[in-house]
Amino acid sequence: MAASARHLARTCPCARGNIPRVRASFTLMPPAVVRFFALACAITWLCQLPLLLLQWGAPIPPAAAMAPLVLGAVGPSAAALVCAWREGGRAGLSGLFSPHRAPAGWGYAPLALCLPAALHLLGLALLALAGGNMPATLLYTPVTPDQRGIAVLGPAGEELGWRGYALRRLLPSQGPVLASVVVGLAWTFWHLPMMCLPGVPWWSWALAPLFITALSVLMTALHIKSRGSLLVAWAAHLGIHLDNVSRAHLSGDGAAPLAVTTIVALVAAAIIARRMRAWKPT
Numbered sequence: 001m002a003a004s005a006r007h008l009a010r011t012c013p014c015a016r017g018n019i020p021r022v023r024a025s026f027t028l029m030p031p032a033v034v035r036f037f038a039l040a041c042a043i044t045w046l047c048q049l050p051l052l053l054l055q056w057g058a059p060i061p062p063a064a065a066m067a068p069l070v071l072g073a074v075g076p077s078a079a080a081l082v083c084a085w086r087e088g089g090r091a092g093l094s095g096l097f098s099p100h101r102a103p104a105g106w107g108y109a110p111l112a113l114c115l116p117a118a119l120h121l122l123g124l125a126l127l128a129l130a131g132g133n134m135p136a137t138l139l140y141t142p143v144t145p146d147q148r149g150i151a152v153l154g155p156a157g158e159e160l161g162w163r164g165y166a167l168r169r170l171l172p173s174q175g176p177v178l179a180s181v182v183v184g185l186a187w188t189f190w191h192l193p194m195m196c197l198p199g200v201p202w203w204s205w206a207l208a209p210l211f212i213t214a215l216s217v218l219m220t221a222l223h224i225k226s227r228g229s230l231l232v233a234w235a236a237h238l239g240i241h242l243d244n245v246s247r248a249h250l251s252g253d254g255a256a257p258l259a260v261t262t263i264v265a266l267v268a269a270a271i272i273a274r275r276m277r278a279w280k281p282t
Contacts, residue, residue: 029182032083033169037186040079040161047072048193055197073153076161076190083165096164105226112222112236116215117243119268123260132260135253139243151241155234162187162216163223163233176220176276180269184216185209203255204246207262214265215240221272224279 047068054065071078084092117139128134142148162183170179188209195205219236226232248257 030169030173032087033166035086036079036083036161036166039082040076040186041190041192042075043078044072044075044190045193047075052193052196070153073150074157076158077156077164078161080161080165096160105229106231108222108226108229108232109235112219112232113239113242115218115222115236116239116245119264120243120245120257120261123262123264124257126264127256127260132256135248135251135257137248137251137253137257140245140247140251140257141242142244147241147244147247151238154241155237159230159233159237163219163228164230167220167223168228176224176279177217177273180217180220180273180276181213183220184213187216188212199249201249201255204249204258207255207258208246211246211258211262211265214262214269217269217273217276218265221276221279224276 050060050065051069054060054062080096081093084096086092088095120139124134124138142151166186167179167183170182174182191208191212194200195208215236219233222232222236223229245257245261248254
């Protein structure tokens, strides 16, 4: 028995302290990206909190609740500027902007602009083929002044952060698929105050993370193919607001438009994700 124990001690790697290492497939996020996510949410949430409280009955003057909304809408881009400056001062800001000045890849902008509506219309076509009830509204274009304002402000106020800062720093360590999921989940979480407004249906909570994350995967593909063009990211984000299917409940169309669009977006994202594994990140 003693001889067997000595033999085990000599031959077992664990007994000699040589424990085999299993390489993790997931690398921790860069601290700079974590700081960016936290700052983007903090800026936006603090600016949107007065409106949220007002909508739930708090005695807050409407003007005071509306005043900080513009700053809140540009929270991600503002956070990106702060984090880039913290990293390298003027050089950091130059690194944030300079890769997006080259015209390479701008030809993807029309595709990016039409992508959200194409996903929506394809979902409606499948719904019709399945015999489902078609919604009364075909496209959910911005019709009110605030919807038009956010359609213009949203792309510039967000994409410098999501794709221009966070995605570019996640791609080398996480790869395109995991980086897309991380950005998509952070993007969803950033919308939390608006999802807590009165009248937002429960199914929006269930579908929004899936839809936004699927869009994030597709936008990462456009980012890589366009060599990191910020214009392409702006075009895709503008397309989301030009046909904002998350507003379907405001037209009385229920969950069907968002549900079928989410299904189509998930299928498209799954197909693209398989191909992106072999793509070289930009």
